[in-house]
Amino acid sequence: SKLKSASAKTSFSDRGMTLEQELNQSNAYYLNHDVAVIHKKPTPIQIVNVDYPKRSAAVIKEAYFKQASTTDYNGVYRGNYIDFDAKETQNATSFPLHNFHEHQVEHMRQCIKHGGICFAIIKFVKLDQIFLFKATDLFSYWDNMDATKGRKSIPLADIQKNGILIQYHIQPLIPYLEAVDQLIDLRR
């Protein structure tokens, strides 16, 4: 079983891709196979200075990265609004909550209020384990941190217990919509 998981690791996930790249590839698969339409939002940029040379494309000469006010990914699947963020951690025992920004959590609360399905895809890089973790579960850790100066991370054991483990696959690489199916079916 150690051998097996090592080989699975080699063939699927160890390609030097970030979680984001793996998810983008999975979303391209889902799009091309008519399963769902989910895209990563472009990185928000504050543009300060643009050059418009004659006869060629405009060149942005000065710009800055802005903090995103929402999550990374959204789209539509089985008639549902889907909204999530992807987070990698090098930590092997817990997921540090500072990986989220207040406005991302706030955005997920608002989406849920209007009937969206929201979650985080969390990858423990050293364990090579990926989980879908529901936004509503995330909120309880987040609020506890704020209210009582409680712990600033979610223990791995809690994520293993309450999250949904997503095994690497070939096509798509990260079949996270199977986990989303469970969330949708829970709502019926």
Added chain:
Amino acid sequence: SKLKSASAKTSFSDRGMTLEQELNQSNAYYLNHDVAVIHKKPTPIQIVNVDYPKRSAAVIKEAYFKQASTTDYNGVYRGNYIDFDAKETQNATSFPLHNFHEHQVEHMRQCIKHGGICFAIIKFVKLDQIFLFKATDLFSYWDNMDATKGRKSIPLADIQKNGILIQYHIQPLIPYLEAVDQLIDLRR
């Protein structure tokens, strides 16, 4: 009645705002009043060169505008996935179809297939008239243009007949979700 509409024009729409700015302001209203969560996606940028000065923020030194592969706006409203593009035209008798790109139309087709609500918000700037025009109606003009070298625009009269007129309001400035309500109710 001529006087009335002139005064409405002055107080609501003639502020030198683009349609996009007007919609962003309307979406901010909808968000702050817990009506819907709909955001404009950031402009997609191809970053070529970034400077990382010590002790200050990264500066993008060379970047280019990329063509968007989806529409401008998406989000969630009344449990529905909402997806649309905003288009202004200076034309006073028809809406030129070259305002859309093939991949935007394709994106709307895919979203509809998965249960999303898709449309265009079209503003005839010279008439100061704004319409919601359903993506499914747009497709028939688009496909006709491709297939038969047919006309390359949608006559204003058709948009007035099949679209939903949206009157400027104060809060929100463009109450387009009232028109979306009609689309949602049609689906029931």
